[in-house]
Amino acid sequence: MNISNTKNMLSQLERKINAFGDKFRVLRDRSIHVDYRADGVGVRNKNLSFLDDQTFADAWTMSAELNKEGWRKRKRGVPDIRWRAHICCWAAQHGLGLDGDFVECGVHTGILSLTVCHYLSMGSVPKSFWLFDTFEGIPLDGLNEAQRRQASALNRNVYSNVWDLAQRNFAPFPNARLVRGVLPGSLDEARIERIAYLSIDLNHAPAEMATIERLWPKLSLGAIVVIDDYAFRDHEAQYEAWNDFAARQGKMIVTLPTGQGLLIR
Numbered sequence: 001m002n003i004s005n006t007k008n009m010l011s012q013l014e015r016k017i018n019a020f021g022d023k024f025r026v027l028r029d030r031s032i033h034v035d036y037r038a039d040g041v042g043v044r045n046k047n048l049s050f051l052d053d054q055t056f057a058d059a060w061t062m063s064a065e066l067n068k069e070g071w072r073k074r075k076r077g078v079p080d081i082r083w084r085a086h087i088c089c090w091a092a093q094h095g096l097g098l099d100g101d102f103v104e105c106g107v108h109t110g111i112l113s114l115t116v117c118h119y120l121s122m123g124s125v126p127k128s129f130w131l132f133d134t135f136e137g138i139p140l141d142g143l144n145e146a147q148r149r150q151a152s153a154l155n156r157n158v159y160s161n162v163w164d165l166a167q168r169n170f171a172p173f174p175n176a177r178l179v180r181g182v183l184p185g186s187l188d189e190a191r192i193e194r195i196a197y198l199s200i201d202l203n204h205a206p207a208e209m210a211t212i213e214r215l216w217p218k219l220s221l222g223a224i225v226v227i228d229d230y231a232f233r234d235h236e237a238q239y240e241a242w243n244d245f246a247a248r249q250g251k252m253i254v255t256l257p258t259g260q261g262l263l264i265r
């Protein structure tokens with residue numbers, strides 16, 4: 001074996017050892033979250049440090065705890081929708097720099113909006129957070145047969161009268177303004193001039209469309225609309241309605257792996 005062959009072999013060996021070292025370092029560094037499997041989303045080998053961000057983790061834990069009573073009808077309790085909550089926190093944080101209030105349509109006991117409130121310390125943000133819901137499930141009036149069946153199943157399996165609990169959950173945030181009533185009519189009860197962040201989660205296409213038609217002109221340019229059920233199976237009516245709406249505005253909605261859609265004003 002000549003010297004140059006030996007040098008080649010040594011440098012190949014060195015490269016292999018270095019590559020193994022890199023892999024080993026990633027495996028060894030258990031402080032980095034790299035896998036996630038919840039809410040119909042599964043990813044591997046991604047940097048998911050947002051899950052360990054202390055402010056986010058504390059906000060989520062607080063929200064999940066406060067929502068327990070609202071999810072007592074569900075065997076597995078509060079669903080693990082941390083990635084969806086992360087998207088809402090990001091969109092709301094972006095809204096801090098824009099003119100207008102925060103709005104969520106479809107609140108229940110507030111998994112998403114309470115995470116946002118705790119994450120951003122909403123009490124000290126100079127904006128109102130308008131929170132619209134019947135606080136007793138999806139209204140059945142005016143629904144066709146198929147819509148009525150879907151809404152009744154949700155009302156039976158998840159929703160109930162949560163008005164007292166919702167009031168208690170948001171009590172630490174004086175600028176969180178709960179509006180009880182049927183959308184879109186209940187929009188008349190709030191004085192909203194501009195909107196900097198909008199989350200829509202009514203699980204019902206006609207109500208979501210009637211609501212966005214009224215709120216779209218109030219959104220500040222650049223404000224993000226988070227559409228919670230956009231790309232979920234069995235929510236195709238919402239998917240199509242939102243795509244039609246976006247196309248009429250000359251916009252496109254991005255589909256996230258979480259099933260949420262994002263639309264930017």
Ligand SMILES: C[S@@+](CC[C@H](N)C(=O)[O-])C[C@H]1O[C@@H](n2cnc3c(N)ncnc32)[C@H](O)[C@@H]1O
Nearest residue numbers: 106107108111112133134137182183201202207
């Ligand atoms: C999926 S839940 C909302 C979950 C909530 N975003 C969270 O983070 O926990 C849907 C909510 O929409 C409400 N809702 C549906 N249709 C409505 C309407 N037309 N007017 C007011 N509330 C409605 C229901 O009462 C229910 O609480």
